[in-house]
Amino acid sequence: MGEKAFLKGLLNILGVEDNDVVYIDDLAIKLDGSAASTSKLPFQTWRDFGWRNVAAAVSDLRVKFAAPQFLLASVTVPSLEVAREIIEGIKEASEAFSVKYVGGDLNQGVEAVVDVALLGKAQYRIGRVPRPGDLLITVPYFGYTSIAYRLWQIDHPAVLRGVEMLKRPVPNWPLPSPECVTASMDSSDGLADVLWTMAQGVDIIVRELPTTEEVIRFASAHGLSVEELVFNGGEEYLPVFAVRPHCTVNPPYVVFAEVSQGEGKVWWRGEVLKWKGWSYFA
Incomplete structure (x- = not known):
């Protein structure tokens, strides 16, 4: 177990x-x-x-x-x-x-x-389970901590950024309008863990990777899977909010997934997401 x-x-x-x-x-x-x-x-x-x-x-x-x-x-x-x-x-x-x-x-x-x-x-009571029709938003900096876990000794801007995120995390991201938020989690065990945890009685369909061009280029140059870097990292301490579809999404947030009726699955490119995130006693 x-x-x-x-x-x-x-x-x-x-x-x-x-x-x-x-x-x-x-x-x-x-x-x-x-x-x-x-x-x-x-x-x-x-x-x-x-x-x-x-x-x-x-x-x-x-x-x-x-x-x-x-x-x-x-x-x-x-x-x-x-x-x-x-x-x-x-x-x-x-x-x-x-x-x-x-x-x-x-x-x-x-x-x-x-x-x-x-x-x-x-001031509010917010759970973890979004509603069908909701959109998932986040600050798109996933992948950096994954890079730092693997290659922290390399002198590269992407690695240095990941190391700094891991050494002294600063969860000071701005907050969206609370009236728009139906569920929320922060990512400490990886984005995949957040998505699978939120997918309780609903399906979550990921439309794009919430990351940067720098992470994508780094993954390509070093033979790494950018999907694994983004989904299966950890200790990013980045927020994932489920928001009502009529709400305005302002930077630094981006919409990266949507919630639909379903049976508790996470989808990426037409397939069930294979990554689950990090866990003790695995």
């Missing part, structure tokens, strides 16, 4: 909505974290690792139009030196995202693990 199936079963037992945040009255709560053995990249410092975990939680709140206000962090580390650097990265991120860092917990362990809890105000 993979991570997604396990979590879905757990949420069913708890009777909790499958969403990026937990809503309690007018509050939105997010708990997110990672272990260094599976999530810290070779080019990240411990400060970057602390920052990244805050950014991941901020992204989940932001895509739901919830403004994060307070932050708690639990840090498990093998040494106090590592703890200092991680906590400094958490502090730097909290200041950058205007969130008040109010405390947390410190433990000793064989590897570094960081968990971040955010509390914010929720």
